[in-house]
Amino acid sequence: MNTLELRGSAARIPVLGMGTWRMGEDRGQRPAELAALRAGIGMGYRLIDTAEMYGEGAAEELVGEAIAQAVRAGDVEREDLFIVSKAYPHNAGREGLPAACACSLERLGLDYLDLYLLHWRGEFPLEETVDGMRALVAAGRIRHWGVSNLDTEDMEELAAACGGEGQLDCAANQVYFSVSERGPEYSLLPWLQARSMPLMAYSPVDQGAVMRDAGLAKIARGLGVSAAQLALAWVLSRPGVVAIPKTVRKAHLEQNLAASQLVLGADVLAEIDRLHPPPRRKHPLAMI
Numbered sequence: 192m193n194t195l196e197l198r199g200s201a202a203r204i205p206v207l208g209m210g211t212w213r214m215g216e217d218r219g220q221r222p223a224e225l226a227a228l229r230a231g232i233g234m235g236y237r238l239i240d241t242a243e244m245y246g247e248g249a250a251e252e253l254v255g256e257a258i259a260q261a262v263r264a265g266d267v268e269r270e271d272l273f274i275v276s277k278a279y280p281h282n283a284g285r286e287g288l289p290a291a292c293a294c295s296l297e298r299l300g301l302d303y304l305d306l307y308l309l310h311w312r313g314e315f316p317l318e319e320t321v322d323g324m325r326a327l328v329a330a331g332r333i334r335h336w337g338v339s340n341l342d343t344e345d346m347e348e349l350a351a352a353c354g355g356e357g358q359l360d361c362a363a364n365q366v367y368f369s370v371s372e373r374g375p376e377y378s379l380l381p382w383l384q385a386r387s388m389p390l391m392a393y394s395p396v397d398q399g400a401v402m403r404d405a406g407l408a409k410i411a412r413g414l415g416v417s418a419a420q421l422a423l424a425w426v427l428s429r430p431g432v433v434a435i436p437k438t439v440r441k442a443h444l445e446q447n448l449a450a451s452q453l454v455l456g457a458d459v460l461a462e463i464d465r466l467h468p469p470p471r472r473k474h475p476l477a478m479i
């Protein structure tokens with residue numbers, strides 16, 4: 192699995208992970224979801240993305256169960272996993288963050304998170320969130336902190352809230368980025384790239400909609416891959432980008448892993464640009 196360096200640290204984040212939104216919501220789906228997470232770990236996935244919001248904690252519990260089973264079975268060591276969770280904005284104050292993080296850790300059955308994100312901007316000043324995150328790092332409860340759904344101007348504000356660019360210790364920004372949602376390429380992605388801060392692309396296969404994109408399907412057929420694989424390979428072709436597609440199917444986990452090794456030629460990239468042109472002006476960050 193390829194990895195990227197996190198900002199301000201020698202630690203690395205895998206470029207491909209497993210998303211978990213909507214997992215844990217339906218008890219009937221639990222065995223299949225657990226099996227998918229176990230299978231993913233078994234085939235080499237190390238990054239798992241979750242949030243206290245997903246199933247109001249049920250996704251974290253599911254991820255915790257998958258990790259516990261995988262560690263017990265000797266499939267993986269905890270230290271080799273990269274576990275990401277997110278705090279609700281209403282928990283992102285100096286007092287709320289440690290409490291929310293403790294609940295996430297409890298549900299996950301872990302001593303620490305590898306990365307803890309502010310899910311989106313809310314009522315708390317960024318300075319408070321930065322203080323809360325730094326306190327969690329100092330306490331050993333999280334290894335790194337970051338943000339999600341913050342646009343370029345928010346990131347400028349965040350840098351100021353950190354005490355200036357020199358002290359910008361935010362490790363990553365997770366945003367919606369896909370072949371049909373290329374807005375971040377205009378200014379956000381260059382801003383992050385310039386600061387060696389990975390962009391974690393959520394909904395990288397447009398929640399499955401790429402499979403209905405006839406233009407992509409045609410290019411994909413020529414390469415002997417699926418439209419989802421092509422869309423994922425395209426996201427990962429951008430420097431400094433990590434992708435966290437969600438799937439409950441073993442076949443799709445395998446396909447996504449294979450897609451992360453695909454190298455797209457200049458002709459393919461140009462065809463994709465014709466289908467889904469890069470942004471020519473600033474668009475507000477899209478959110479799902």
Ligand SMILES: NC(=O)c1ccc[n+]([C@@H]2O[C@H](COP(=O)([O-])OP(=O)(O)OC[C@H]3O[C@@H](n4cnc5c(N)ncnc54)[C@H](OP(=O)(O)O)[C@@H]3O)[C@@H](O)[C@H]2O)c1
Nearest residue numbers: 210211212393394395396397398399419436437438439443
């Ligand atoms: N920070 C945020 O605000 C935020 C917002 C949204 C999402 N996220 C995170 O990002 C993760 C991914 O985003 P997402 O779940 O919204 O959308 P996504 O990963 O773009 O799409 C998930 C859908 O695509 C299908 N799929 C996945 N791989 C496929 C493949 N190889 N071929 C065909 N279909 C495939 C899945 O169906 P099957 O299960 O049938 O394969 C599923 O229905 C989330 O789970 C969550 O962890 C974060």
